Amino acid sequence: MTAPLWKGALLSGLSIALGLAGGYWYAQQRMDGMPRASVEPGPTPAEREALYWYDPMYPQQKFDKPGRSPFMDMELVPRYADEGSDTDTATISIDSGLSQNLGLRLAPVTRGRLDSSLEVTGVLAFNERDVAVVQARSAGFVERVYARAPGDVLPADAALADLLIPEWAAAQEEFLALKRTGDEVLLAAARQRLRLAGMPQALIRRVERSGKPQAVLTLTSPIGGVLQELDVRTGMTVAAGDTLARINGLGSVWLTLAVPEAEAGATAPGQAVEARLPALPAEVLTGSVDTILPEVDRESRTLRVRVELPNPDGRLRPGMTAHVRLSGATQESALWVPSEAIIRTGRRALVMLAENGGRYRPVEVRLGAENAGRTVIRQGLEEGQQVVASGQFLLDSEASLKGIGTAAAEALVKQAPVELHEAEGQVMAINNAGVSLAHGPFKTLGMPGMTMTFPLADPALMVGVKVGDRVRVAVRQSDAGLVIERLEKLGGQP
Structure with a gap:
């Protein structure tokens, strides 16, 4: 760089420095001439002491330094020593952002x-009151079996089999001979003997109209329904009273419900019922409790409740499942x-x-x-x-x-007052640890039925109680688990 250029640059730099210094001095003089506001520095926040860090999604695990959680891949949250108070140690505070992350x-x-109301499951079954049994009224031989098989749905009066009954032929011949005499008294007596021999009234009228013996009887279905049994084969011999067929009607079906044992007291005949079947999702079937069976299922600890539903079109098929709602009192x-x-x-x-x-x-x-x-x-x-x-x-x-x-x-x-929870069960064992019960559900605890051993609040509760007895117990919660406070022996046995 030449000498003139170097000197020019030096002079420029000095001019800039002098200008900056002069500006600072002028500004300082202006501020000295103006009244100043009294501004004091704000207090510095005290350093909060973090006791530990934790993952809000897994708070039982503590960490001694900040970082990311190994469980949920999120930032650890500090727990400070000044949080909470001695009078309310269980209260916690969470900011709105963390509340959203936790999904509160x-x-x-x-x-x-x-x-x-009570919601239970149910299964459709045949109405066992709507059953017809076909039997042989006299000894004979099977001449023909019609094309029927168990499981077939039959109309009423459907033919099942033809029976040849030889002894009826002689009785009918005698009846026809008396008819030719015209003696009405003897004819009435002969007609009565045919009925006592087991002949249906329709067969007697047919003999009387035709004037010929009718030794072959066609067995028919007395009602329409499902053919459950058919125990005849062509050529076989049958004796009087043998059951040859059994038909179950389909005009109505039973809906059998499994009600928890703890709900037995809230279930009564006549209680309204609503049922929904997966097979008929658009329909709600209504009915009422018909019968409460006296025995509790030992395995599931449930009470069987029966509801009769009409089935005029035959769409309700035994074996279908249903979701059932039992209506109760309204609060x-x-x-x-x-x-x-x-x-x-x-x-x-x-x-x-x-x-x-x-x-x-x-x-x-x-x-x-x-x-x-x-x-x-x-x-x-x-x-x-x-x-x-x-x-x-x-x-x-x-x-x-x-x-x-x-x-x-x-x-x-x-x-708080001591709360007792009740259930019924059967005594399975008695030992020093307490009593082992196969009990039903404790509904107020949300505890299902099972077999377990309970300690006794007082050993005197077991006086007069032996293995196999049915009992009702009332338990309370304690640090050691459930303890039996009351035990009552029930009269009925399973």
Whole structure:
């Protein structure tokens, strides 16, 4: 670079520097001449202490540093030492964004009409009251069997077989001889002897009209229906009283229901029934409880209930299954929540109550009847409150980390009255551990029927009870599981 160019560049740089310095000085002087606002720096947020990090979808696992969860591939969430309070350790707070990620859905606590009903399964069966049996009235021989087979649907008076009955021929000859004499008294006596020999009235009239013996009897179906049995073959010999055929009518069918043993007290003859068949999805069949059978199935612990349904067109076929609704009493003013909002821990029932500010608190509730996805709340909630209906199990796990189930939860349990749950069963064994029962479902616990051993609150409960006895028990929940508080021996045996 030449000397003149170098000197020019140096002069330009000095001019720019002097201009910047002068501008800064002028601005400083302007600010010194103006009144200044008294601005104090805001407080610096205290450093929050993180106790650990966790995955909201798997809160029981704790991590000692932030990062991504190995379970759900999401950012771990910190648990801070200043969250919560000593008086409400079970309450948790979740921001709106995380609530959406967890899929939380709220439902109101509602008061209103609740229909009490029971939904069970059923199977169509033949009406065993609509049965006709065909028997041989006298000894004879099978001359012909018509083209019939078990399973065929027959009309009334359908021919089944021809029987040759030799002894009828002699009695008919005597009857025709008396008829030729014209003695009405003797003729009436002879006609009576034919009836006592087993001849149908139609056959006697045919002999009287034709004037010829009729030793061959055609057996026919007395009613229309399904041919269940046909025990005749051409040439075979039959004796008086032998059953040759059995026909089951189809004018009506039985719908047999399997009602849980715990619901036996809520089922009564005349109770309205609605049935839907997969084979007839567009139709609702209505009827009423006809008979409640006296015996409980030992394996399924269910009561058999029978409903008779008309079948004029023959579309209802035995063996078809049905989904059945048994209508019960209606509660006009019941407090209820969606059944999916209930958390059953085995010791108590909880719901996650939604409060202001994204706070959620587990509340113990006492349950009533359940129907159509709704559960009655007898104690613990008020109308208008909001409960978590989806995602509540994640919140319950989180609340457990913060203290639910410890001293606070135990205090709730002690304050609430002891709730007993009843079922019937059979004594299978008695030992030092307690009593082994094959019991039906504990409906208020949502517990199905099974065989298990229960400890006794008082060994004196087993006085007079032996293996094989039918009993009704009332159990309570404890830290050790279900304990029998009451035991009553039932009169009937299975």
